[in-house]
Amino acid sequence: MVTGPLLLVIFIVAIAFVLLAILAFRMNPFIVLLLSGVLTGFLVGMPIDQIGGTLASGFGGTLSGIGIVIGLGIVLGQILAEANATDQIAHTLVNKVGDKRSPLAINFAGYLVSIPVFFDAAFVIFEPLIRRLSQRTRIPFITYVTALAVGLIVTHAIVIPTPGPIAVAGNMGADFGLFLLYSLIVSIPSAVIGGYLFGTFLGKRAKNNVIPEEEVALKNTDNRPSAGLSISVLLLPIVLILLGSIMKMVLRGDGPVLTFFGFIGDKNIALLIGVIVAMLALKKYIPRSIDEVIVTAVGSAGMIFLITGAGGSFGNVIKSTGIGDYLVEIFTNVNMPLIVLGFVLSQILRSSLGSTTVALVTTSTILGPVAASMGVSPILVGLAICAGGVGLSLPNDSGFWVVSRYANISVQDTLKSWTAGGTIAGVTALVIILILSLFSGILPGLA
Template sequence: MVTGGWLIVIFLIAIAILLITIIKFKVNAFIALLVTTIGTGLMVRMPVSDISKVIGNGFGNTLGSIGVIIGLGVMLGRFLYESGGIEVIADTFLKRFNGSKSRIAVAMAGFITGIPVFGDVVHIMYAPMVRVISKKTKVSIVSLCCATVCATVATGAMVIPTPNPMAVAENLQLDYGVFFLYAALAGLFGTIVGGLGYGRFLDWQDRKNHHEYAFEDIEDFEKESRTSTAGRKVPGFGVAVSILLVPIMLILFGSFGPMILPEGGTLVKILNFVGDKNIAMLIGVIYAALVSLPYLQKPVGDVMNDAAGQVGLVLLITGSGGAFGKMLQSTGIADFIAASLSQFHIPVLVLCFIIAQILRCAQGSTGVALITTSSMFAPLIAASGISPVLCGIAICAGGIGLSLPNDSGFWAINRFYKISVEDTIRAWTIGGFITGVAALVFVCILSVFQAHLPGLL
């Protein structure tokens, strides 16, 4: 095995292989991660048989711990989508916050539905609606787009049960309920600063520069929307939100209940059972299926099958990311890098953010950035004295911003919201970066009080 400074060189070569395969040759992230993992093992002269074992253990351990909850989380989001719950949540906020406050409405809708539903799905559903709102209220479409996408990515990258933050929580062995609570607060702060604050500035900027946008296709969308929703039965706002809240509340009860209840009691045992991440999500999916039944336009089994098809690639990428992380640990690269970086006296929270941000910016995938960073820094975080929960949130915050044209999400937002590349950079690239930095600032503030806040240490 190779030791010393060559480990840094090998790591840089490995990252270069990952970037080149994804960016230059457009290889799927699953294959790119496996190729990089094997290449890393060969470069440190690890026996081929050991390389195979490391990949198997890393892949299997990662999916063994979060594979079930990822699948159930996607099903939960699918029921919210198929029942019409997403439209109900959006419409409710729009009725409450209309006119000049429409930016708050789309941000709140994006923040809530971004938790269980994949970002691209939210963009597809919300973009036409946001454009209609922009036309009616005269609020800049770039401003509304910024509020929507920053809110969505804040929860999508930071809040369980979405796959990427779950992978971070598992790599750092975090309590899911505690992680959810503080990540949601950090995401909300990031949304307020990046989505609403910066979004307001974008609206002011467009008004000052008399920047106008075309909405020729809006009438066709409104006509199609009225036709598709006419006579359809949809759930109420409370029912729609409960689909999301039931599993989350069970996980929270399971995390914080034992902190305040007598140890060893029957109620504590019950909370530990129903609050387990897998049990809570299973209960949530069963509940979602039951309450969604009157509003579905297809059988429950078909909804679950659609979700299963959607989750396949997510599981492969997550598992291969776990294999790469295991290789970094097994070869000693992770420990050496952590020890080397600690000599620069960069605060651990900032370091977690920076590395995740660099990887996110370089290769375009939030998942790859978060899984790689959390795997690499797990030993450093454990020995740092800083709350692992806050470090995990800092990593997730680093996976948000500076989305460049090498990111498929960049073009999804550009295409669905029908804005220029320059406006996409203003709304999404810069807006997302501000959101991530704001979340990091919030985490740094929490770290000052970590000894006094429940669950952080």
């Protein structure tokens, strides 16, 4: 097979093929990623009878550890959305902090809701609310857009149980509970800095950016659960996963108590418990049957499964052909730490492919074995990969157009709020990760 600098050329050709196929020919990303894997295998000289198996093993390996979690997370998010629990959380937070700090409440509401609800759906759900808030508070609309969008994307890229972070934690061989704990430490200040603070900065410089006095349609939310119930259902799986990992560190031996917490703290069981509780607790707030809600969720999950698995297939070809090792070698020769490499490679793929999930899956597939062999904390490298998937969203990203079209703002304002705000949040996350690495010898799970 091909070795040396030609591997880098082939990698660039493969990425260029993906970009051309998706942007110019409007091909489906699932098909494109599989084709790019085949193309890469041919160009590198991989035996043709091994290409199909490499694609399949990458696809299956990626979904085997995260497929159940992705499915349950989508179902949980659909239940919360249909019960108007997401609206209730946002309204409650805004009422608690008052109009003056309402962008901060929206930032945090977006951060919370994006844990089970996917970015596109969550932004569409909240857009009428931020439009009404801008009208009422006279705070520039771009402040709310930035606060909401960045809060949503930070969680989507960094916090379990969204597909990208789940795939990263699995590919890196990291403990899911500890990965979740440190992802919260990294992501919360990143969302606030890139979303709320930067959004406030943009608002102060904006001109005529307040929503005019007009009727803004909002959903009927007369029948919705209480804020306490909504937040409890949303956070239950996260609490169970964290509890399982904490008890694993606190309790010693193999007693029944540790076994119990290990069971309920398993990512699959925790999400299953969360879905069952949501079905029972929120059923009366949903106008249609739970079966119909689940069918809707499963319908939207199909393409997510395919794209996530195809990202793993492409990443497995990159790894199996030696391209991944060569990329690591290049950056190692310039003395780039593996944590920074994870961020940079993920950021490159994010900006070029336009998909956070694909960038995270592909990068973690390449770097997972490397981190283990070099003795670097898989949690810190994994979080750096996730941070790289936050920013540099360009017009080849569907999220870019969701923000632009649903918020009805110009491309220039989308670049200012969504692209720049997300990039600031991603770099902030990297800085926090590097600070954590300085104390990795004393922090639990990072040694």
